[in-house]
Amino acid sequence: MSYQVKFHQIRAFVEVARQGSIRGASRALNLSQPALTKSIKELEEGMAAQLFVRRSKGVTLTECGESFYQHANLILEELRAAQDDIRQRQGQLAGQINIGMGASISRTLMPAVITRFHVQHPRVKVRIMEGQLVSMINELRQGELDFTINTYCQGPYDHEFTFEKLFEKPFAIFCREGHPAIGARTINELLHYDWTMPTPRGSYYKQLEDVFMHRSQIPRIGIVCETFSSCISLVAQSDFLSILPQELGCDPLLAHRLVMLPVVETLPKATYYLIQRRDSRQTPLTESLITQFRMEARNIVYE
Secondary structure, eight states, X not given: OOOOOOHHHHHHHHHHHHHTSHHHHHHHHTOOHHHHHHHHHHHHHHHTSOOEEEETTEEEEXXXXXXXXXXXXXXXHHHHHHHHHHHHHTTOXXXXXXXXXXXXXXXXXXXXXXXXXXHHOTTEEEEEEESOGGGTHHHHHTTSOSEEEEEOOSSTTTTTEEEXXXXXXXXXXXXXXXXXXXXXXXGGXXXXXXXXXXXXXXXXXXXXXXXXXXXXXXXXXXXXXXXXXXXXXXXXXXXXXXXXXXXXXXXXXXXXXXXXXXXXXXXXXXXXXXXXXXXXXXXXXXHHHHHHHHHHHHTOOOO
């Protein structure tokens, strides 16, 4: 007969894994350390597997623990979403929505939608994570993110998530005001300069990397930025070149610092998708927020 895992054991295990220590989980859950230690011990004995390695400064997950954490965390997130769903269907317009945004979406599409949604539903807590899709995969898998709006290249995640195309966005090559590259009209004229790019792992920048390789136009990318903002700052304050959303050339905060180079080559547009887990069922308010993002996306017009 298989061991029946108890809810308080799942909650204790997940919090210890998140905090990296019994002491931290004890504070987070407002439970005594002996009670948490007992729950973890009973869970490990019942499953006949060691889930944590005890160290002098906290604990780390074993391979079995890592595997169990993926499932246990998803269970807790699904329960939270289920409770929100029931309350919302009963007329209680509250709860939490967790979303992921590509950096350029956070600058353009997101503010109007979130501001309007907050006015309509002030009791709903919205958590926004910013970054490329690759940095959000685990959170999407585990239910910690309800959806994301991001770029995507076909690949290993096709079977895990749904991808609903929202719009396309043009990108361009940028440099700082006064850069010696101003006046260049081809990418080949720019190849001897230093470039910086956001990480190319699985997004528009992976697509861009493939285009450059195909054309045998390989920029010297000496600096890879994990964040979009650091890439913009580096271009605005140094001689690095980069490829960024074309709209930055009209941004009132950046237009005087960034110059778009009108090269003759056509750069690929970035396609942005609404991305969700295939097996997810969204709460009514999450669906309402998604609908508002869809409507806002239809109003986007790029030349």
